[in-house]
Amino acid sequence: MPATPSSDKPILIAGAGIGGLTAALALARRGLPVVVFERREARQIVMAGSGLTIWSNATTALGELGLGEELFRRGEEVRGGRSVNEHERVIYRMRTARYTWPGSLPSVSISRGALADLLMTACENAGVEIHLGTRCSGYEDSTDGVVLKLEDGETVEGSVLIGADGIRSAVLTQLHGGLPEPLYTGRSTYRGISPTSEGLERGLIYMFHHAPTKVGGGAWHTGDDRVAWTLSTLTEPGRRDDPGTLKQRATELADPLPGLPARLVAATPAEAVIRTDIFYHDWREHWGEGRVTLLGDAAHAMPTDLGQGACQAIEDGVVLADELARHTDPVAALRAYEQRRIPRVRWVRQQVMQMVKWPQINNRVVKWAVTKIVAPVLIAFRTRTLWRGLQQPPRTTPGPGQRAAGA
Numbered sequence: 001m002p003a004t005p006s007s008d009k010p011i012l013i014a015g016a017g018i019g020g021l022t023a024a025l026a027l028a029r030r031g032l033p034v035v036v037f038e039r040r041e042a043r044q045i046v047m048a049g050s051g052l053t054i055w056s057n058a059t060t061a062l063g064e065l066g067l068g069e070e071l072f073r074r075g076e077e078v079r080g081g082r083s084v085n086e087h088e089r090v091i092y093r094m095r096t097a098r099y100t101w102p103g104s105l106p107s108v109s110i111s112r113g114a115l116a117d118l119l120m121t122a123c124e125n126a127g128v129e130i131h132l133g134t135r136c137s138g139y140e141d142s143t144d145g146v147v148l149k150l151e152d153g154e155t156v157e158g159s160v161l162i163g164a165d166g167i168r169s170a171v172l173t174q175l176h177g178g179l180p181e182p183l184y185t186g187r188s189t190y191r192g193i194s195p196t197s198e199g200l201e202r203g204l205i206y207m208f209h210h211a212p213t214k215v216g217g218g219a220w221h222t223g224d225d226r227v228a229w230t231l232s233t234l235t236e237p238g239r240r241d242d243p244g245t246l247k248q249r250a251t252e253l254a255d256p257l258p259g260l261p262a263r264l265v266a267a268t269p270a271e272a273v274i275r276t277d278i279f280y281h282d283w284r285e286h287w288g289e290g291r292v293t294l295l296g297d298a299a300h301a302m303p304t305d306l307g308q309g310a311c312q313a314i315e316d317g318v319v320l321a322d323e324l325a326r327h328t329d330p331v332a333a334l335r336a337y338e339q340r341r342i343p344r345v346r347w348v349r350q351q352v353m354q355m356v357k358w359p360q361i362n363n364r365v366v367k368w369a370v371t372k373i374v375a376p377v378l379i380a381f382r383t384r385t386l387w388r389g390l391q392q393p394p395r396t397t398p399g400p401g402q403r404a405a406g407a
């Protein structure tokens with residue numbers, strides 16, 4: 001039975017992360033009523049995390065929402081990437097403009113807080129209702145609407161519910177009859193933002209890898225002469241650092257690496273160093289049913305290699321708004337969104353998983369052969385396909401005053 005349109009009821013979004021806020025803004029710009037529920041307070045949202053790279057596919061999507069100018073004012077345009085080994089020998093170089101689609105915006109590196117602040121402000125200006133400090137606990141779906149349950153016992157009626165509440169999503173938990181156990185990558189990252197650039201070239205994503213210790217990482221400008229850095233190390237799950245020792249641990253990890261990483265760690269205040277164990281989900285193609293769907297990490301949390309998690313959440317948000325604006329039947333809109341997004345995210349995730357498996361070859365002979373013979377050939381062939389594919393912006397129908405993305 002086709003669902004009745006419930007235009008009088010708002011679209012409900014659980015979670016005001018990058019994906020939830022993008023969806024909210026895209027919906028509001030198309031004149032659709034939307035209400036967001038977020039468990040954290042505003043200060044926790046803008047202070048969270050360190051630096052993100054938002055690739056051209058996602059900056060272009062944000063540009064269609066009117067955020068292009070502000071994005072590049074607050075962040076730093078990415079012009080290229082360079083990867084070095086423990087002897088500072090360049091093993092890979094990439095110029096982003098070569099792989100950017102015509103009519104697209106360049107990639108940008110920006111602090112997570114600045115991006116969240118930018119999205120939050122744009123949502124408020126577009127009339128989105130955001131309830132902070134409000135945790136969602138579940139929902140009831142029916143043919144004429146959905147009821148979102150809040151942890152304080154309140155309920156809210158909506159036309160559809162979008163679960164944008166991250167890797168441990170309450171909406172995903174109910175949809176799947178239990179939370180699919182997040183998988184541990186085996187890696188933990190120590191991160192921070194240095195108030196000084198320590199000589200890092202602007203516009204460059206600088207990546208480094210120390211083969212003997214298997215410590216890797218990167219550094220990039222986030223705008224305002226600040227530089228985000230990350231150091232990633234193999235660690236058993238659940239290992240905890242003593243409070244107050246994160247900077248010390250990051251210093252130890254950076255120590256064997258030449259030059260820049262140790263200087264950036266040294267320049268970063270101890271209280272600004274954070275640690276995150278990297279988890280992801282098994283691939284699932286069941287993103288929703290009835291009046292409920294998922295987006296971002298709730299639908300497809302992936303390892304951080306290639307920096308596409310937030311980018312895909314942004315793509316989800318604009319495509320979902322596109323389908324909800326296009327259909328009178330909201331259930332049909334959600335299924336159309338899932339059909340459009342699943343093949344795209346499946347491909348992106350496959351690229352990420354290939355990167356993740358790469359350094360896990362333990363046999364030294366096989367590893368030597370792969371690194372010296374197979375890798376250079378594969379890299380030459382795959383680089384263009386990979387980066388062109390990743391940076392393809394989503395195609396959306398123009399809303400009022402918009403230009404179609406990727407046109």
Ligand SMILES: Cc1cc2nc3c(=O)[nH]c(=O)nc-3n(C[C@H](O)[C@H](O)[C@H](O)COP(=O)(O)OP(=O)(O)OC[C@H]3O[C@@H](n4cnc5c(N)ncnc54)[C@H](O)[C@@H]3O)c2cc1C
Nearest residue numbers: 015017018019039053136165166296297307308309310311
């Ligand atoms: C170290 C690291 C580096 C990364 N670097 C990059 C990068 O460079 N580029 C990139 O594209 N991606 C990167 N990612 C991935 C990216 O951070 C995520 O994919 C992205 O944040 C997902 O956005 P989201 O909105 O789906 O989920 P989240 O950002 O997790 O947001 C979910 C929101 O929902 C809220 N919430 C959770 N539960 C509830 C509830 N029950 N009720 C109400 N609210 C709730 C949370 O508080 C949160 O605000 C990185 C991730 C990590 C860990």
